[in-house]
Amino acid sequence: MKLHELHDNPGANRKKKRVARGPGSGKGKTAGRGIKGQTSRSGVALNGYEGGQMPLYRRLPKRGFSKPNRLEFAVVNLGQLQAFVDAGKLDAKADVTEDALVAAGVIRRKLDGVRVLAKGEIKAALNLSVAGASKAAVEAIEKAGGKITVSRPAKEAAAAE
Structure with missing residues (x-):
């Protein structure tokens, strides 16, 4: 067999049916979509x-349900805090509150509070006051010589009263 003798099997390639091209085609007028209705459009x-x-x-x-009074925290990682301290956007000597984190651009908005998680490393001794923190984050901050105050979120405190 030579290259010029190669060809597809009969029926392997079929020409595309051209619809809406006159009554002689068998698919004229409504083009096989029927008359009126949603699917004809x-x-x-x-x-x-x-x-x-x-x-x-x-x-x-x-399955499941959506908790109507769910608290949504803005998440801050230790690595982010260290990066902002290194860049000079966050003052390590001053108290770092949730509002200070928003002002520095660490987070966009505090939502129901800020929660600190332990991803990354922290070397700066920060004095943080936030709504939540993981155990590992608290340990890492205290190990670096800092202090962290975890208060209840405003929404949760209001519900308790």
């Missing part, structure tokens, strides 16, 4: 509709 994909078969979202069981 352009840009329609009925999400979740499986042609009458029970759709996937109804075959699967319902």
